[in-house]
Amino acid sequence: QVQLVQSGAEVKKPGASMKLSCKASGYTFTSYYIHWVRQAPGQGLEWMGVINPGGDTTSSAQRFQGRVTMTRDTSTSTVYMELSSLRSEDTAVYYCARVGKFLTGSLDFWGQGTLVSVSS
Amino acid sequence: DIQMTQSPSSLSASVGDRVTIACRASQSISNFLNWYQQRPGKAPKLLIYAASSLQSGVPSRFSGSGSGTDFTLTISSLQPEDFATYYCQQTYSTPRTFGQGSKVEIK
Numbered sequence: 001q002v003q004l005v006q007s008g009a010e011v012k013k014p015g016a017s018m019k020l021s022c023k024a025s026g027y028t029f030t031s032y033y034i035h036w037v038r039q040a041p042g043q044g045l046e047w048m049g050v051i052n053p054g055g056d057t058t059s060s061a062q063r064f065q066g067r068v069t070m071t072r073d074t075s076t077s078t079v080y081m082e083l084s085s086l087r088s089e090d091t092a093v094y095y096c097a098r099v100g101k102f103l104t105g106s107l108d109f110w111g112q113g114t115l116v117s118v119s120s
Numbered sequence: 121d122i123q124m125t126q127s128p129s130s131l132s133a134s135v136g137d138r139v140t141i142a143c144r145a146s147q148s149i150s151n152f153l154n155w156y157q158q159r160p161g162k163a164p165k166l167l168i169y170a171a172s173s174l175q176s177g178v179p180s181r182f183s184g185s186g187s188g189t190d191f192t193l194t195i196s197s198l199q200p201e202d203f204a205t206y207y208c209q210q211t212y213s214t215p216r217t218f219g220q221g222s223k224v225e226i227k
Contacts, residue, residue, distance in 0.1 A: 035216070037164075045156075045164065045207055045218040061215040095163055105211025106154040106169035113163055 002026040004034075004096050004111035011117045017084040020114050022096030029077035030054035033099040035107060036070065036081045038092040046092075050099075051079055086118045122146050122210050126219035132227040139195040141222045143208035148188045152212035155184055155193045158221075159204045167206075168193065198224070 007021040022034065036048040049060030051070040058070045069082040079096060093113040100108030123146035133139050143153065151171040156164040166175045168184035171191055181196040195202055203226055208219040 037218075044221045045158075045209075047209075047216040047218065050214075050216075059214055097164075100166070101169060104154065104169045104173075105152065105216065106166055106175070107156075107164070107209075108166050108169075108175065110163035110165075 002098070002109045004098060004109055006094075006096060006111040006114045009115040009117075011119070012086050014087055014118060014120055016086050016118075017082060018086060018116055019080055019082040020094055020096075020116070022079045022081070022111050024053075024077045024079070024098070027098075029072075030074060033102070034072075034079045035097050035099065036068075037095045037097060037107075039095070039113075040089070040092040043092075048081070048094075053077075053079060086116075088118050090116065091118045092116060121215055122149060122213060122217055124208055124210055124217050124219040126206075126208060126222045128222060129220065130223040130225060132225050133198050134227045135198055135200060137198045137227075139198050139202075139224060141193045141206055141224075143186075143191040143193070143219050145189045145191075145210055145212075149210045149212035151187050152210055153184075153186065153191050154209045154211060155182075156207045156209065157202075157204045158207065164207065195224075 003025045005023045035050045051058045053072045060068050072079045095113045097107035097110040125144045127142045153171045155168040158164040172184045183194045205221045205223045
């Protein structure tokens with residue numbers, strides 16, 4: 001069965017960096033794009049970016065460019081999302097999600113989410 | 121960026137009611153529109169993709185329609201487990217923007 005298992009909760013200070021992981025199983029890792037989506041407390045969903053595990057290409061929302069880096073390790077079927085220069089507004093639950101049907105871009109499987117708290 | 125606007129932002133309904141949620145895109149997105157359900161404390165769940173296709177395993181009381189800029193999610197007969205927040209998302213272009221969400225509450 002398809003699973004995306006994310007790393008555990010983190011507490012960070014402003015200005016620090018974080019690196020979250022998302023380990024995939026139950027399917028061919030390199031055949032499906034992975035997106036990152038975040039949700040601030042009590043707020044809606046915000047798209048951050050996407051990585052193609054098969055080609056290591058990435059694309060991110062302009063507001064995160066310069067701060068976000070997405071990478072993958074095909075040997076462990078894991079994608080990583082690093083966000084630098086953290087500020088309090090980055091406090092959120094971060095989700096990874098798989099694109100099931102490429103042409104539609106729909107996200108058919110999601111990780112359980114990682115809560116990141118940024119506070120001094 | 122394409123802006124996605126949902127209405128209403130919240131609604132109260134009873135079990136058995138027919139519920140409709142609208143989603144409007146700021147420009148035409150053809151049928152590149154997906155709907156998700158999110159229960160409190162849980163990850164979103166895909167309900168509808170490509171505007172009107174039902175995701176495998178999703179009950180048939182959920183349906184989607186629309187094309188271009190105007191889309192609708194309909195729940196034909198609301199069940200207790202359907203009380204949640206619903207989001208539309210466009211996948212026509214990057215960034216893949218979401219609507220602000222529509223919360224369905226118990227009347």
